[in-house]
Amino acid sequence: MATIKAVMFDFDGVLFDTEPLHFEMFRQVLRMEGVTLAPDRYHARYVGLTDQACFRAVLTDSGWSAVTAEALDRLVQCKTGLMQDALRKTLPVLSGVREFVAAVAETCRTAIASGALRQEIALCLELAGMASMFEHVSSAEDVRHGKPDPALYLHALDALNRRSPLRAHECVAFEDTPHGIEAARKAGLRCVGVATTLPGSRLMQADLVVPSLHALPLSQVLAQLSP
Structure with missing residues (x-):
């Protein structure tokens, strides 16, 4: 099996504990439309989708016969504003993430x-002092289809490959949802499931499942991904 040369991270729920914020903002915006979103329903069906895909x-x-592009744009814009305000009030970087990414x-x-919006990713990385730790960022704006489609991982792989040769099987992804794991696997990457958002039992399609990145030795991960 090839040596791991690159590590690709999902954003929400892997690097930053933003999934609870996303749920709350989805719920607030949908409530304005007369739609109720329960936590168990969100985590069972929608977690890991892009904003547009989730609203749609x-x-x-919920029985809407037609969901127009204009309506989706309005809902996403509303949620984005709420999310930006929330992120400026609290920076939910997960424990051990800075140390693990630095290693x-x-x-x-x-x-x-990540299927997150670029401005949300950039804001969090800037506030956490982590922007320089990543060679490239692929976000929702870069592709037509979000996870579980592999487009985001293929976009990131292509960007890295243009700088120096890199093949999919030389990369490993860190994901916290079944949609994300499916996307990584379809792109040809090995995948580590991070059980921060969902229980590990929901992430068994990954090559390896870990409870979090806190105090996680990189050497241990690479050893367990080796044949």
Whole structure:
């Protein structure tokens, strides 16, 4: 099996504990539309989707006969404003993330492949002092289809590959949802499931499942991914 040369991270729920914020903002915006979103329903069906895909799926499942592009843009814009305000009030970087990413960056190339909006990713990385730790960021604006489609990982892989040769099987992804794991696997990457958002039992399609990145030795991860 090839040596790991690059590590790609999902953003929400892997690097930053933003999934609870996303849920709350989705719930607030949907409430304005007369739609109720329960936590168990969100985590069972929608977690890991892009903002547009989540709103479209929830509204369709709630009986809306037509969800227009204009309506989706309005809802996403509203949620984005709420999310930006919340992120400026609290920076939910997960425990041990800075240390783990710094250790990874010493030996591997690093990238983010996330369905989050670029401005949300950039804001969090800037406030956390982590922007320089990543060679590349692929976000929702870069692709037409979010996870579980592999487009985000393929976009990030292509960006890294343009700088120096890199193949999919030389990369590992860190993901916290089944949608993300499916996307990484479809792109040809090995995948580590991080059980911060969902229980490990929901992440068993990953090559390896860890409880979090806190105090996680990179050497241990690489050893367990080796044949």
